Amino acid sequence: IAGITQAPTSQILAAGRRMTLRCTQDMRHNAMYWYRQDLGLGLRLIHYSNTAGTTGKGEVPDGYSVSRANTDDFPLTLASAVPSQTSVYFCASSDSAGDYNEQFFGPGTRLTVL
Amino acid sequence: GQNIDQPTEMTATEGAIVQINCTYQTSGFNGLFWYQQHAGEAPTFLSYNVLDGLEEKGRFSSFLSRSKGYSYLLLKELQMKDSASYLCAVTGSNYQLIWGAGTKLIIKP
Numbered sequence: 153i154a155g156i157t158q159a160p161t162s163q164i165l166a167a168g169r170r171m172t173l174r175c176t177q178d179m180r181h182n183a184m185y186w187y188r189q190d191l192g193l194g195l196r197l198i199h200y201s202n203t204a205g206t207t208g209k210g211e212v213p214d215g216y217s218v219s220r221a222n223t224d225d226f227p228l229t230l231a232s233a234v235p236s237q238t239s240v241y242f243c244a245s246s247d248s249a250g251d252y253n254e255q256f257f258g259p260g261t262r263l264t265v266l
Numbered sequence: 267g268q269n270i271d272q273p274t275e276m277t278a279t280e281g282a283i284v285q286i287n288c289t290y291q292t293s294g295f296n297g298l299f300w301y302q303q304h305a306g307e308a309p310t311f312l313s314y315n316v317l318d319g320l321e322e323k324g325r326f327s328s329f330l331s332r333s334k335g336y337s338y339l340l341l342k343e344l345q346m347k348d349s350a351s352y353l354c355a356v357t358g359s360n361y362q363l364i365w366g367a368g369t370k371l372i373i374k375p
Contacts, residue, residue, distance in 0.1 A: 187365075194270065194353070194365035195309070210362065242308060249361050252297060252316070257308035 155179065156258035158243050164264045165233050173228040173261050175243030181256070183249040184226040186210075186218060188239040189260075195242065201226055202249040233265045268292045270366035272354050277372045282344050286352050286369045288337045294359025300328050300339045301353040303368065309353055312339070341371075349373045 156177045165171050177184065182203045187195040197210030201220040215237060217229045226245075230237055241261045246253040270290045278284040290298070297316040301309040315321055315330035315337060327340040339352055351368040358364050 192274075192367060194367045195355075195363075196365070197362055200362065252314060253357065253361060253363075254299070254311050254314065255363065257310070259308050 156243055156245055156256055158241075158258040158261050160261060161259070162262040162264075164266065165230075167233055167235060167265055169233050171230045171233055171263070173230075173241055173243075173263070175226045175228070175258055176224050177226075177243075177245045177256075177258075178224065179245060179247075179256065180223060181245035181247050182223070183246045183253065184220065185244045185246075185255065186216070186226070186228045187242045187244065188212065188237075189242060190239050198228065198241075200249075233263075235265045237263065238265045239263060268358065268364050270354055270356060270364060272352075272366040272369045274367070275370045275372065277374060278341075278344055280344055280346060280373055280375050283340065283342050284344060284371065286339045286341070286354075286371065288339070288354035288366055290335050290337070290354070290356045290364075290366075292356050292358045292364060295332065296357040296359070296361060298328075298330055298337050299355040299357070299363065300326075300337075301355065303351045303353055305350070312352075344373050346373050346375070 159174045185200045186198040199218040243258040244255040300312040303309040313328040353368045354366040355363040
């Protein structure tokens with residue numbers, strides 16, 4: 153693994169189903185993030201984790217949950233998917249959550265909820 | 267409130283120079299990033315400004331004026347591969363990034 157990987161690459165999901173998007177990084181970064189990107193809107197932060205064992209809510213956390221059991225993994229779960237969660241999801245990581253926190257992004261997961 | 271404004275789309279000619287502007291209003295400020303995002307791909311880091319002034323890195327330069335809440339990204343000697351979206355992001359008081367919607371740059375031969 154080099155950098156950040158995400159799985160799946162894309163997914164079509166029926167409304168009401170549960171879905172977990174996976175994210176793994178091998179850079180030993182402390183901070184990790186989940187964003188969604190929708191046409192015409194900037195990247196919006198869903199949840200973040202400043203260090204393993206801690207998580208926080210971002211701008212649009214409703215309907216999503218995360219966990220950070222270890223440094224490398226940061227899965228995002230949609231408990232009961234709704235069509236408005238159709239989006240491209242990016243996972244990112246940075247060395248720290250401080251003022252200079254250049255973020256490195258995974259390739260993204262394109263999710264369609266029908 | 268917190269707000270970042272960028273033009274939605276710009277067009278420029280191969281070999282020319284283009285300036286992409288970004289204005290921001292945030293409750294705190296700890297730095298400004300520019301990222302490049304090609305269609306269907308992830309954003310990648312271009313530059314970071316925390317002090318006023320111009321930071322030059324090859325064909326790309328980024329300028330910041332903290333007093334005016336203003337930044338620009340300057341791209342010189344444009345190449346077709348520079349066709350992409352350019353995202354401005356500001357680190358707010360809680361150190362989370364606040365993102366603009368991005369500027370789609372179209373390069374014509």
